[in-house]
Amino acid sequence: MSNTGPPSAGGTSGAVFTPQQAPTTTTPGPSAPSMTTTAVPPPVIPQPTTTAPSNQNLNQIVTDYLLKKGYKRTEEIFRQEVKDLDEAGRPRTQSQSPASNKVFPAGIYLSSFKHYERWVDNGIDLYKFELGKIMWPLLVYSYLRLVGQSSSLHAREFLQRCRGRFESQHTDELKALELITLSAHIRENPMAKIYLENRYVIPINKSLTGMLFHYLERELEQCGAVVLDIIQQHCRVDSVDRGPIEPFSFEAIYRRARNMDLDDVDIQEGIPGLTHRSGVANRDILENQATLKLGPLPMEGELRDDVAAELEEEDRIHPPKDGVPTLLDEFNAMHPIKKEAVDSPQRTDIPYPPSRARDVVIEMQKVRENRDRFRIEGRTGGAGPGLSVCMFTFHNHLGSFSCIDFSKDQLLVAVGTAESYIRVWSLDGKPLKSRLPPEKDLKVNNRKLIGHSAPVYTVAFSDAISTMDRALYEGQPNPETHSQLLLSCSADGQVRLWSLDLWACLCIYKGHDGPVTSLSWSPHGHYFVTGGWDKTVRVWAQDHASAQRLLVGHDTPISAVAWHPNGTYVFSASDETDKSIRMWSIANGNCVRVYTGHTDYISALECSPNGKILASADIGGNIFLWDIDKATRIKRCRGHGRGGIWSLSFGVESTVLVSGGQDNTVRVWDVEMPAEGSRPTNQQDGDGTIVAAGAQSDGKQAGSVAQSTSNTSSTGKKKGKEVMITPDQISAFATKKTPVLKVQCTRMNLVIAGGCYYPETQDRA
């Protein structure tokens, strides 16, 4: 009874690690009770029936209770005791099936994996994809078990020989796995914990489920025992009622044609056997069913009347030119009066401070800017709109600028630096105004805001708009409409609110444990959301020192946050093992949607102004567009090089998306056009016949296209298949050695971009 390592019995290891944080009750207790049959449970899991509460469950309940009450010590001791008891051969009802109790010799994991892999690979193509889904969890859990029973050599060999097929999809996870070499690590490694504490969900076609289990039963010796055991211990096989899916199967094409969810099928690359979702089953909401209210937030009645009255006055004084709608008409078009808007949230859902004169002016100016904006009318003639991009290039920054933000009236720019300070410039070169009497005559066009004690990761201006030329209220100057507040978050765990009138810090919001990674103002002001290294997303009100909502659910630190335009939902993205995007309702703090599919660190999130589409970008150069309501992926836009897409911004009409990234480009994407082209051709082949058939117009054109591709590929062979650019890219503008940190579409559809110029070519991986 040496206590050096964790129990080596594969069957029990899962049980030992799980109880500390009981998975949600929908999943069955991950141990013995489910193995009522010998060897193989029949097609296991359509509806896993919960058996009578066993001791295991009881223990869990107690643990839960202790945890909840905060009796950590007691809980630990209790757990230890439970474990010991378990080890000591506590009578285990009838559940001692040979499979679960058996400790497999270390070598069998590798041979089983290989055996299973061979079976899948030699099977018919149609099933490869589905059956391949088992392999990733098989790899992870096999490895963890191997490490757990201290056969690190075997573990290493196992990983070396089996990782090949996952290299592209699970890079980060493989890296994390590789690190785990001692059984002690399993207990504390966050990723191992996630996998061991949750069940890995594998959706498989119904008929295949039967086939799979029959096979495993048949090949019990060669691989079945191990695979079955792992499936029983750690996974949940959902048999789903649809045809077998495979990137080019009928089902996939049929679904694609109807613009339905592809169920993680990667069409373009056609790598068989990948599951896009990270698969880990910490999904308290798997059904993605909650009703969403994605309509715009109705305007406050009083404010609405005020604005309408003032606009009418304005129209009278400055009647619009012929063919231009009046401001009042425009306003009514922007904010139609709907008494019972079904899809809009209620104003009472979230309290806002009463409106002020400033709000009236801002709303009026918004109407004017909306009317006079550069209109982007869909895709005319197949070419897409020509946007103008104004680029701000920063020099002499010594590589320390980590974030940029432009105020919405285009008067100020702020950068946050690794040196912990924030610097604000005026964009028009005029001196920055200050309300402090001694600084009245100070003429400087930039200021430093000093206060943070660690790198600043995000800065954000409060809402602003250019001021009105007419005095609205007699005898008084117009209320200021410039940006008065700046928020910043930093690795020191603080969020700071700065006044841009006094150039001083007004408030420090503390709460996050560890660095605060990202931040965003609510579209209506007053609230803001932050994401932290501590895996939490917090929603704050400007006038409260503590967070109003604490949104917990992500498994790894938050990498990006964004607001829904109606201000009642926030989105957050997590990195590493999680890589999911979650949508949270502010009103009740619930997670209402989960979007899974990214395989790389998600570096930017943005929601479209119409509230229907979410865009997310990762450092692999992918931009995903999601249908917010259905929680399905609309398409994937590719074209950016690796290294990170740091910023996304939608045009006012939500028809174009602008992105800027580390590859020194600003790119414009067509939101409406399907990315995948008209047919699922494998474009890497550059096959002339396919191109000719695929091009809609005359053969000559197709020929020249094919020729040009072959030309470029021959000239730049070294970067042969590096980046494939999807046809929905409207344009790409390269900068001179300037990674683009920020792109921002103004209310009038002008794109503003900011980046830091690196004189020497820095080494970009």
Next chain:
Amino acid sequence: MASTRDARAPAQDAGNKAAPNEQRLLWNPENVKDVAESVGIATLGEEGLRALSQDVEYRIGQVIAEAVRFMRLGRRTTMTVRDISLALRVLDVEPLYGYDATKPLRYGEATMGQPFFYIDDEEADFERVINGPLPKVSRDANYTVHWLAIEGVQPTVPQNPTSTEARTQDLLPKGPGANPALAALSGHDSPNFKPTVKHALSQEQILFFEKVQSALLNDSPDAEVHRLRQACLSAVTTEPGTHQLIPYYVTWIANQVTHHLDDLFVLRNMMELTHALICNENIHVAPYASSLCSPVLTCLIGWRLGAESGTDAVKEQYQLREMAASLVGQLAKNYHKSNSQIRQRLIRSCLRAFLNPSMTPQVWYGAILGTVAAGGPEAIRTLVLPNIKSFDSAILQPLGEKGEASHLDFEMVVGAIVKAIQSMCGDDIMMNGANGIVGEQETRLMKDFLGDILTERVTRLGNEELIRAVLEAMDFQ
């Protein structure tokens, strides 16, 4: 418990068997041993050593994973010391002190059995640092503004990369579904990417062209038709959007002129159309100027224009040639800059026709007018006058003696020549009325030079200046 132990046995056996392999550790266990000794653990078991090394590896990996996260949060692709520091801090480890985080570290590599890296710190001499001049203050951060794109096209300003730098072809989508016009639209077209649209005319343009054709060819005497014709011509003159139609116009004119040499009406309208095209300031006719020359020259010095004889026909013929001559002048004047050959070509053609005795009087008429129009006085002085004596004797004399039938032709040719000669002296010819008698001497000289008929005509004008110009031209010989 027995079962557990049994189970582990094979694993450990395997581990021991492969013990040499176990040295594949990234972290050198020697290092761990050294550290252990430094804290007073003299003997460290083999197994413990290995476990500790593995643990060190794991910890380092953890730190790196965290540091990568902070690097990405800082939107960088180079990891800095600060990232590592932060990673250590969030992992509750004491951070590293004493490393400069402002610039990327430089590593030196030494080989001592296995690769060995160290930070390449230069040694600083206190004396030198203290006494040396202060380093320059680095320039303050600032920003510059430029247009990265204007309406979807990247302007070629120094702040933007050139198309070769940016490898613009790589920035465009390819493959099926990709829009082949994007390259041109985004401003970086390349020879690789030939325009695939042949030469598209919009429906409106085609309609317009057909209207023009039918209007110009309709020879009904109806006033309405005439008005429509005028409207068409003025439309061609002013319409800014007909650039794409130019080649069609040019071909059409050439065809009509070639096939309707006997139809003065058509020819005249073609010349009108040519005129309209030249006059349109919004379109760029220059590339087509030489193609336009041929039909114009045909109308100017064509052997036989118009079919029926009769005063009207003759008159129209002369009018046509007059018109063609002025067009020649316009072509030469407008396009000699962009097309250096055009003037020589026009003059040469006219002169050859002029000096050909087998031509008709109408051709000579047109030729001399064309020469003047295209070449101006200089051409008359250097090219026409030297030959005028022989022209006088060989052509004009016989023509004049033919009698009443060719009297008109004779007068026309002589008039044209006189007009040409007159062009040699300034614009105010007509204003300087007769003001004196031409001296005997001069008359004789002129007769030698110009021949009898022309001398008589020229002296009859009584323009002293003109005579002087002629005589000067003679001296020029």
